Amino acid sequence: MPKVLVCGRGGSGKSTFVTMLAQTLGEQDKVLVVDADESNLGLGRMLGIQPPAQTLMDDIGGKKAVGSKLMASLRSGGTEEVKMFAGTFSIGELSTESVSWNGSVGLAQIGKVEHTNEGCACPMGALAREFLNKLKESDEEWVIVDTEAGVEHFGRGVLEGVDAVLMIVDPSYEAVLLAEKAAKLADEAGKAFSVILNKVDEETKSRLKEMLEAKKIEIAEVLPYSTDISEANLVGEPLTAESLKQTLKEIITKIIPSSVKAG
Numbered sequence: 118m119p120k121v122l123v124c125g126r127g128g129s130g131k132s133t134f135v136t137m138l139a140q141t142l143g144e145q146d147k148v149l150v151v152d153a154d155e156s157n158l159g160l161g162r163m164l165g166i167q168p169p170a171q172t173l174m175d176d177i178g179g180k181k182a183v184g185s186k187l188m189a190s191l192r193s194g195g196t197e198e199v200k201m202f203a204g205t206f207s208i209g210e211l212s213t214e215s216v217s218w219n220g221s222v223g224l225a226q227i228g229k230v231e232h233t234n235e236g237c238a239c240p241m242g243a244l245a246r247e248f249l250n251k252l253k254e255s256d257e258e259w260v261i262v263d264t265e266a267g268v269e270h271f272g273r274g275v276l277e278g279v280d281a282v283l284m285i286v287d288p289s290y291e292a293v294l295l296a297e298k299a300a301k302l303a304d305e306a307g308k309a310f311s312v313i314l315n316k317v318d319e320e321t322k323s324r325l326k327e328m329l330e331a332k333k334i335e336i337a338e339v340l341p342y343s344t345d346i347s348e349a350n351l352v353g354e355p356l357t358a359e360s361l362k363q364t365l366k367e368i369i370t371k372i373i374p375s376s377v378k379a380g
C-alpha cells in the first residue's frame with residue numbers, strides 16, 4: 118500500500134484527518150502513522166496512543182549526531198553522503214521503543230523540539246526524508262505522514278519517499294493559496310496530489326470549489342464541519358471516525374482504487 122503524506126496550513130485539520138484515516142484503514146490493514154511535525158504534541162492523544170518512549174531521532178543517536186553528519190556532508194561539498202540507516206527496513210523491524218501500537222495502528226515520531234536555542238529543524242527534515250525513503254511497507258501496510266503546517270517539508274524533500282500527497286484545505290483564502298503552491302511542488306516532485314476540503318458547510322464548500330477549480334486544482338473529497346470532532350478535541354478525548362467512515366473510504370478508494378477490500 119502507499120505512503121501518504123498529509124499537509125495543510127496550521128489548524129486546517131491535518132492531525133484530525135490523519136487520525137480518522139488511520140482508524141478507517143486500520144480496520145483492514147496495518148497502519149504506521151509517522152508524526153513528522155516537530156512542534157505539535159496532540160497526535161498521540163487524538164489517536165488514543167501513548168507516544169513512543171523515544172523518537173526516531175533519539176533512536177539513531179539524537180539531533181546533535183544527525184546535525185554533525187549533515188555538517189560533515191556540507192563540508193565535503195556533498196561528496197560525503199549523509200547515511201542514518203544502513204539499508205532498507207520494514208515496519209516490523211522498527212524498535213519497540215520508537216513505535217507505540219494500539220491494535221493495528223502504530224505511532225512513530227521523527228523528533229520534537231525539546232529545548233530553547235536548540236537550533237534549526239533541518240536534522241528532523243533530513244531524518245524524515247531518509248526514513249521514508251528506506252521504509253519498505255508490504256501490501257497489507259500503510260504509512261501515513263502527518264506534517265508541520267505549510268510547505269517547508271516540500272523544500273526539505275520529505276515527500277521524496279511517499280507515493281501520494283493529500284492536502285487539507287479549510288475555508289480560508291490562505292489555504293487556497295497554499296494549495297496552489299503545494300500542487301506545483303508536488304507536480305515538480307512527480308507525486309500524486311489531491312485536496313480534501315475540511316470543516317466546510319454548503320456555502321463555504323461551493324465557494325472553495327469555485328476558487329480551487331479556477332486554479333485547476335481537483336478536489337478529492339469533502340469533510341463537513343463536525344461538532345463531534347470539535348467537541349472531542351476540545352476536551353482532549355481520542356477521536357473516532359464513525360460518522361465520517363464512508364467519506365474516508367471514498368477518499369482511500371480515490372488514492373488507490375484496489376485498496377478497499379470487500380466487506
Ligand SMILES: Nc1ncnc2c1ncn2[C@@H]1O[C@H](COP(=O)(O)OP(=O)(O)OP(=O)(O)O)[C@@H](O)[C@H]1O
Pocket residue numbers: 125126127128129130131132133134154157159265266315316340341342343344346347348350351
Ligand atoms: N471536520 C472538522 N469538524 C470540526 N472541527 C474540526 C474538523 N477538523 C478539524 N477540526 C478542528 O480544527 C482544529 C485543528 O485541527 P488539527 O489539530 O487536526 O489541525 P492541524 O492542521 O493538525 O493543526 P496544526 O497545524 O496545529 O498541527 C481542532 O480544534 C479540531 O477539533
